[in-house]
Amino acid sequence: MSFLAPYVLNLICSEGLQNWQRGLGEWRRKKSGKPHTVTVFLRINDPYSYILLQVLERLSQRYNIEFDFRTILQLQEDMYPAPALWEKNAFADSAYLANKYSLDFPRSGPVSTVERNQSASAQLLHAELQGDYLQRALAIxxxxxxxxxxxxDTLIDPRIARNTECYRHHLLANESLLKSKGHYLTAMLHYGEKPGGEWYWGLSRLEFLEQRLAAINAIKNHDIAAISQAPPVRNDVFSGTNTSDKPIIIYWSARSPYSYLGLVRARELSEHYGLDLIVKPVLPMVMRRMQVPQTKGMYIFKDTKREAKKYGIDFGFSADPLGAGVERCYALFDYAVSLGRGNRYLETFARSVWAEGIDAASDSGMKKIVTAAGLDWSIAKPLLQNDHWREWAQENLLDMYDKGLWGVPSFRYGQLCTFGQDRLDRLEHAIIEERTGHTI
Known part of the structure; x- marks a missing residue:
């Protein structure tokens, strides 16, 4: 690993650089006379797109913005390692978000066919150039x-349904724009002129867009409340005593910055409610011979920075542990567990590589990590050569797959399985509901 790498990564995600880029982008916008434009990428068979679409009218009423709608249909295959599992989780997750924001959402998914998706998408593409896309799209x-x-069928012009191929190039242009701007998901909002353009994923990141628009005085109606909600308030009434034998389980990777945040937050959650926390490490996707395109990795890194700031977690001065760093981390996990310090060791490792720039591939780096975790380096050093961990790492992966999960961090509490550190509030709701007997 290059000595300069942590400094470069820290600069990339620094507030100073972000503010400079935003300022330059805003100056360019004003100079060109352009309005505040939010580009919105939507997909008809994406549940996140459906719930996002329902709040956009309020967003435009509160803020002085215009929308540039872009309809998408085909996903970038290399960005979705397990699309079927992803879609299943997306539906359940969107149902949770819809309930949280009091939005409309079905109890079961619609029948999705190629023809229906193509004709609905073609109608949406046609509406992009008509000026009332939002109303038409919401109806569709x-x-x-x-x-x-x-x-x-009444909302789709039969002439469009019969000629969906005529919209193929329009669709390709939108999909190319999404990719060229540096993203892969739908239900995405993009705001800002170069070099200040930033991505905001649906309802889950809407608060960051609203904060940015407020900071540049783009609010036009203060009587309309901000759409995004603050993180749920921790319930102290039901904290402290473990009344359940159910632990919080996290499927975790040493190379995932989201896993770092997830572990810190899951540990805080488990301590607050007096629950056991079990960490099940798995190999990173790249080390399982899967693809993680650079575009995806950079978005995740920058997104982790703003999420880390939101939760008061240090992040950014990073030394990617991919390869030897991950292997050495896992090689010492059993030793740490034997002393009752397994979770502390993993959190120390994650903080060391993602916030302190410590090179885990070096002995000097691992010595710092081991010592900080309260372990004995003289005992730990010889254990770095063992590879027994490979057996349990792959077993943890199978357990994760068996629970309908595919990526990290993922969490389990009883029968509830959910993907992403974003949804730890779902676990908290489940804990409170179990202790009160009432649905939140």
Missing amino acids: FTAYWADNIELL
């Missing part, structure tokens, strides 16, 4: 997700 999405085929 609502009929689609209600599985109301008769209504959907």
